[in-house]
Amino acid sequence: MAKHExxxxxxxxxxxxxxxxxxxxxxxxxxKENPRNINFQIPADAPDDLLGVLELSYKHGRTHWKHGxxxxxxxxxxxxxxxYCDQPEMFPGVAHFHTMRVNQPGGxxxxxxxxxxxxxxWQMRGSGLTNMHGSTGDIILLGTQTDQLxxxxxxxxxxxxxxxxxxxxxxxxxSDCVGQARCEYACYDTQALCFQxxxxxQDELHRPAFPYKFKFKFDGCPNCCVxxxxxxxxxxxxxxxxxxxIDQKAVAGYVGGEFKPNAGAxxxxxxxxxxxxxEVVDRCPTKCMRFxxxxxxxxxxxxxxxxxCINVMPRALRIGEDRGLSIxxxxxxxxxxxxxxxxxxxxxLPVEEPYDELKxxxxxxxxWWMEEGKNRERLGELIKRQGFQKLLEATNIAPSPVHVKxxxxxxxxxxxxxxxxxxxxxxITEFRKHHLR
Amino acid sequence: xxxxxxxYDPKEPMKDRMADIGPRHFDDFYPPVIxxxxxxxxxxxILEPGVLVHVSESGEEIYSVRVGGARLMSxxxxxxxCEIADKHCxxxxxxxxxxxxxxxxxxxxxxxxxxxxxxxxxxxGGCFKFPVGGTGAGVTNIVHTQGWxxxxxxxxxASGPVKATMDVLFDDFTSMRLPAQVRVSLACCLNMCGxxxxxxxxxxxxxxxxxxxxxxxxxxxxEIPLAIAACPTAAIKPAKIDLPDGKKVNTVAVNAERxxxxxxxxxxxxxxxxxxxxxxxxxxxxxxxxSNRISAPKFSKVVVxxxxxxxPRWPQTTSVIKKIIEKYAEGAKKYERVGEWAERIGxxxxxxVCDLEFTHHLIDDFRDPAYYTWRQTTQFKWPSK
Numbered sequence: 001m002a003k004h005e006x007x008x009x010x011x012x013x014x015x016x017x018x019x020x021x022x023x024x025x026x027x028x029x030x031x032k033e034n035p036r037n038i039n040f041q042i043p044a045d046a047p048d049d050l051l052g053v054l055e056l057s058y059k060h061g062r063t064h065w066k067h068g069x070x071x072x073x074x075x076x077x078x079x080x081x082x083x084y085c086d087q088p089e090m091f092p093g094v095a096h097f098h099t100m101r102v103n104q105p106g107g108x109x110x111x112x113x114x115x116x117x118x119x120x121x122w123q124m125r126g127s128g129l130t131n132m133h134g135s136t137g138d139i140i141l142l143g144t145q146t147d148q149l150x151x152x153x154x155x156x157x158x159x160x161x162x163x164x165x166x167x168x169x170x171x172x173x174x175s176d177c178v179g180q181a182r183c184e185y186a187c188y189d190t191q192a193l194c195f196q197x198x199x200x201x202q203d204e205l206h207r208p209a210f211p212y213k214f215k216f217k218f219d220g221c222p223n224c225c226v227x228x229x230x231x232x233x234x235x236x237x238x239x240x241x242x243x244x245x246i247d248q249k250a251v252a253g254y255v256g257g258e259f260k261p262n263a264g265a266x267x268x269x270x271x272x273x274x275x276x277x278x279e280v281v282d283r284c285p286t287k288c289m290r291f292x293x294x295x296x297x298x299x300x301x302x303x304x305x306x307x308x309c310i311n312v313m314p315r316a317l318r319i320g321e322d323r324g325l326s327i328x329x330x331x332x333x334x335x336x337x338x339x340x341x342x343x344x345x346x347x348x349l350p351v352e353e354p355y356d357e358l359k360x361x362x363x364x365x366x367x368w369w370m371e372e373g374k375n376r377e378r379l380g381e382l383i384k385r386q387g388f389q390k391l392l393e394a395t396n397i398a399p400s401p402v403h404v405k406x407x408x409x410x411x412x413x414x415x416x417x418x419x420x421x422x423x424x425x426x427x428i429t430e431f432r433k434h435h436l437r
Numbered sequence: 438x439x440x441x442x443x444x445y446d447p448k449e450p451m452k453d454r455m456a457d458i459g460p461r462h463f464d465d466f467y468p469p470v471i472x473x474x475x476x477x478x479x480x481x482x483i484l485e486p487g488v489l490v491h492v493s494e495s496g497e498e499i500y501s502v503r504v505g506g507a508r509l510m511s512x513x514x515x516x517x518x519c520e521i522a523d524k525h526c527x528x529x530x531x532x533x534x535x536x537x538x539x540x541x542x543x544x545x546x547x548x549x550x551x552x553x554x555x556x557x558x559x560x561x562g563g564c565f566k567f568p569v570g571g572t573g574a575g576v577t578n579i580v581h582t583q584g585w586x587x588x589x590x591x592x593x594x595a596s597g598p599v600k601a602t603m604d605v606l607f608d609d610f611t612s613m614r615l616p617a618q619v620r621v622s623l624a625c626c627l628n629m630c631g632x633x634x635x636x637x638x639x640x641x642x643x644x645x646x647x648x649x650x651x652x653x654x655x656x657x658x659x660e661i662p663l664a665i666a667a668c669p670t671a672a673i674k675p676a677k678i679d680l681p682d683g684k685k686v687n688t689v690a691v692n693a694e695r696x697x698x699x700x701x702x703x704x705x706x707x708x709x710x711x712x713x714x715x716x717x718x719x720x721x722x723x724x725x726x727x728s729n730r731i732s733a734p735k736f737s738k739v740v741v742x743x744x745x746x747x748x749p750r751w752p753q754t755t756s757v758i759k760k761i762i763e764k765y766a767e768g769a770k771k772y773e774r775v776g777e778w779a780e781r782i783g784x785x786x787x788x789x790v791c792d793l794e795f796t797h798h799l800i801d802d803f804r805d806p807a808y809y810t811w812r813q814t815t816q817f818k819w820p821s822k
Contacts (some may be wrong), residue, residue, distance in 0.1 A: 008748055008749040009597075009749060011749045011750060012597055012600050012601070012749050012750070013560070013561070013562030013564065014562045014563060014564070015564060015600070015601075015604030015607070016563075016564060016565055016568060016604060016607045017505065017564060017565070017568065017600055017603035017604045017607055017610075018505065018506050018507045018560065018564050018565060018566055018567075018568065018600075019507070019560055019562060019564040019600060020507035020508075020509040020510075020596045020600060021600075022560040022561055022562055022564060023507060023509070023510065023511045023513075023514050023560070024509070024511060026511055026513050026514070026560075027511035027512065027513050027514075030511075030513050039438070039439065039441055040438055041438065041440065041441060043438075044438075047511070050586070054585055054586055054594075057585035057594065057748075058585070058594070058597070058748040058749055059748075060714060061713075061714035061715075061717060061746045061748065062585075062712040062713065062714060062717070063584075063585045063588060063589060063590075063591050063712060064585070065585075065587060065588060065589045066589055066707065067589050067707040068589070074450040074451075074454075075450075075454070075456055076456070083587060083589070097587070099587065103459060103460035104460060105460050105461045105462070105463050105465070105466050106460070106462075106463030107463055107466075107531060108531050108532040108533070108534075109463060109466035109467055109468075109471070109529065109530075109531045110466050110529070110530055110531060110532075111465070111466050111528050111529060112518075112519035112520075112522050112523050112528040112529075112530065113528065114461070114465075114466065115515050115516075115518070115519050115530075116516065116519055118515075119512040119515055119516055122512055123512045124441075128511055128512040128513070129509065129510070129511055129512070130509075130510050130511070130512065130515065131508050131509055131510065131583075132506075132508060132510045132515070132532055132536065132538075133508070133532060133536070134630075135580065135581075135582060135630045135632065136630075137534075142509070142586075142587060143587075147440075150443075150445045150447065150450070151441075151442065151443040151445055152443075153445075154443040154444055154445035155443045155444075157455035157456070157458060158443075158444065158453070158455060160461075161455075161458060161461060162458075162460065162461055163456075163457070163458045163459050163460060173460075175534070177534065178531075178533075180475050180476040180478070181463070181467060181471050181475050182471060182478065182491055182499060182501070182541075183478060183481075183491075184478040184479055184480055184481060184491070186476075189475075189476065191463045195459075195460070195462060195463060198459050198460060199459045202457035202458075202459055203457065206456070206457060222728070222729035222730070223728050223729070223730060224727045224728050224729065224734070225534060226534050227534070227632060227635065227727040228727075229635075229727055229729075229734050230632055230634065230635035230725075230727045230734060231632040231635075231727075259482075260482065262573070262574075262772075263480070263481055263482045263483055263573075264482050264483040264484065264573065264613075265483055265572070265573030265574045265613055265618070266573065266574045266613060266771060267483070267485075267573070267613055268486070268573075268574065268575065268612040268613035268614035268615075269613075269614040269615075271771050279771065279772065283731055283772060285731055285732065305729075306729050306730050306731055307728070307729065307730050308730050308731045308772070311730060312772075314480040314481060314482075315479075315480045318479075333624075333627075333628065333629030333630075333632055333634055334627055334629060334634060334699075335627055335628050335629070335699060335701055336667070336669040336699065336701050337669065337804075338803060338804065338806060339629075339634040339635075339736055341635070341734055341736070375663075375666075376667070
């Protein structure tokens, strides 16, 4: 017998897609039976009560979670989100139900040994429920009580050599795409860079000193599988400066139907015979390609590296060899001033350890934002408020047409005194000698 | 439930403290075939929905079987994933950025037994535990937020609408018949932890009633200036009122006409709750993307201003999404994302084709960007009748 009746949630236990309700019930049942004799450090019926409170929300159409309190581990200002239920008497198992963010490994690769260790800690000291993963990338341990926070952190760090992630006004846990580990498009080692910067900026990650949250995301190519351009204050997106490598024999393979276009992504429908002109050459946004006499030509100078041709013919076309990344800045979700996409700041940087050039840009941006940013103002909003020019000044980057889609259509330029011959100090008396009142 | 110490001594918190050690190094977790071939991959192919092969210049291959799953996951489920990974994948497994799990093997003949094993595992109600799919020109797993499971500001649930939507879109998870990939996302409030603002199809939880004011507690619970400053439309001002018992308290007043229901004030001040059974629901947004492929990344656009929270299965929401995907599947050209299709045929045609009502709510009136979304041209399409 379940602890609470959950007729509404029960309706989510049918259909083909995995049911989170069945899964939470499974954990509830496991804790009730406790076949491994775990010495549960928080109420064994926490998953039952989570279903109970969720059922109540399904009935009311409103959440039953209160604002978080300030809880955490000693010396850190982030990594733990306090959470309390607003019906603690009905659902004592989740009356205190804090979240811990665990900094996920690069590319989200795991060994089963690691995952089991994590489960050992979490089933004993927490609810046994997780998010794999949170939106920013962390492993989310969902629901424990205050007296377990230090214990969990101690076991994570001492037994698993594993740290917490970020929350609050600090550097949030950086995340990366699968990258060179298993992708031929990756222009740099996203995992290496993500790991090193995460290590180098541990202080920024654990101790909130910023005006607001700050996110790094690392995409190996312009396909942007971790959505860095939409979701991170600083987006590191792989790119190249030389030519797309062409294997003309493989091009012929695609044209002749030997290879499936787009790596077989469209095989669920008969789209007809592959037409390289219609599907690749004519779709190229810069029209820098030509297919003549069975040969594909690319005018690489005009290419903007959108990835379409490479995505369609991965066996024939490969990213260039002079690789690095572009840095774009300022993306955020809508709160408060509307959504923003990242804007191009640094067109190209090579990705070379120890990443000094890259870190110089990061730190110049932080210095400016920490000096000028208002409380809860994201980097993108500061750039909008003060202007892109101020960001260029702060980072000592020369303006270039690549920074804009188009030049301004108003002439309201904020000229500076030193840019105008003779400056702004003028003599009105001298002026009036030639211009009567 | 006797307290078991980890070794941590609260009297000496700094003793043996390990802090700022960061995440584990990724090298600890790579399958051997990945370790050997990192940076050497030549090309990949999707052999069938949910099964990818990557081929290295060394000649080695890695086969990945992608399965969907609920982001809210129990440790018992993780242990089952471990059991499968031990049995088939030498103890390695990975997750994707969209909550899929990938089981990787180094030989083609290991794929079928793995797939068979995955698909044989079902939950008591018959749901797949590990549906194989989520690749190529189809629908992959939904990225989403916490919703009523764990968040204090949501205007809808997350896990429930996601389960209901994926049930409806299941065939497109396990097949690749669409013109391009369709990324579906859900954020349960405007904070958009799920960053749904650049998705092909997005569900966004939204409040529609201004905050209630808990006058008696407001000044005790909140920094009033912070609550005022949090409002993007300057709808909040300081106020003094008399409580029924005659006590005068500092509080705030909200100009309801100016409120855009973003909930930013509630984030700063728990005495200003917005949540409401009738007020809250889902906004449907369409046409965003993050890839730079062919066209630049795009924001999603609001195409349905409000749908009610119909727990537990949100039928109106899922049917609107299904309808949009069917019309997209019919009308878009190969490689065209939802947003590119809508732009090519024109948004006026999009509303007609998808049989969605265009209401005044869908015309932007928020600050400067609004103007740029109005039509400054005589070029538009007549209804096709």
